[in-house]
Amino acid sequence: MRKLALPLALTVILSVVAVMWVQRATLTAAPAAAEAAAVDSLLRLEFYILAVFFVLCMVFFLYSLWAFRRRAGETGDGAHFHSHTGLEIAWTVVPVIIVVAMGYHGARVIADLKAVDVPKSADDLEVIVTGQQWSWTFEYPEQGVATTDLVLPSGRSVYFRLRAVDVIHSFWVPEFRLKMDTIPGKENVLRLTPNQVGEFKVRCAELCGTRHAYMESPVRVLEAADFQAWMDEEVKIANDPTKAGPKVAGQFGCIGCHSIDGSKLVGPTWKGLAGHDVSLADGSTVTADDDYLRESIVDPSAAIVEGYADNVMPRDFATRMTEKQIADVIAYIKTLK
Incomplete structure (x- = not known):
């Protein structure tokens, strides 16, 4: 047990340091949607757990290299042992419990966001997103407008209907956090509320062919008045x-x-x-x-x-x-x- 005191102490100290670093570090793009806070909280919890396990593994790995090294004058093999039932049960059961708990917690977070497989409400802005090799198109069916740039109002819930023409794509704006596949022959839905005015990019997050890396479109989030002015101009164009x-x-x-x-x-x-x-x-x-x-x-x-x-x-x-x-x-x- 005395041999374990040093690595255990190092594990505790370095785990605290690692968790503090994760807490302060900027690990993702600045959030730009109301749903981002819950997703970021979930991600940070995962990073806390990963940081502790990383420290645990590395400390005992490096300590074992040092503590059980062959010393000068030693020529024989070390003591042989074949198994440790308690350890094997522990490193099987503990990860399973953590994975199941995180899966349940993640599912609850997504369900509480009411962002996936939800009906459209009267206040939602409806946008039909169509992915095809290798471009995006965005339709606003209630206004009769279609564009290649995604323009959204800040502070208003947006109801995305996601479709694909050819192969599977994935609709992803990193600052919005949530993403969803677009699948040929199937329509998925996703609800988000942008809350940060700015310019972003929608990217395809599913390998979809030779120009997958270039499948991007501009995203602009505007104040409500600016969005309405933009939409009025687009409606005029659509009618000509x-x-x-x-x-x-x-x-x-x-x-x-x-x-x-x-x-x-x-x-x-x-x-x-x-x-x-x-x-x-x-x-x-x-x-x-x-x-x-x-x-x-x-x-x-x-x-x-x-x-x-x-x-x-x-x-x-x-x-x-x-x-x-x-x-x-x-x-x-x-x-x-």
């Missing part, structure tokens, strides 16, 4: 097809494949397209009227333009885009003379 069209084209990645200056990209240029004859791969010619432009969006394989490949353009815009968004894009194409 020639202004809404460029935004929709950017949100759905159209301008990555179709140029607006006549240059050749993956798909045909939009400049001078509307109203003109288009030569197709089957040798026929068609006029690029509204019907043709709509068909090219919702059924891109129906008429392949000569010199361009099939199976390049996504085939799901009929379900991903609203009729208004399709009409806005067509109106925009018609302005590109």
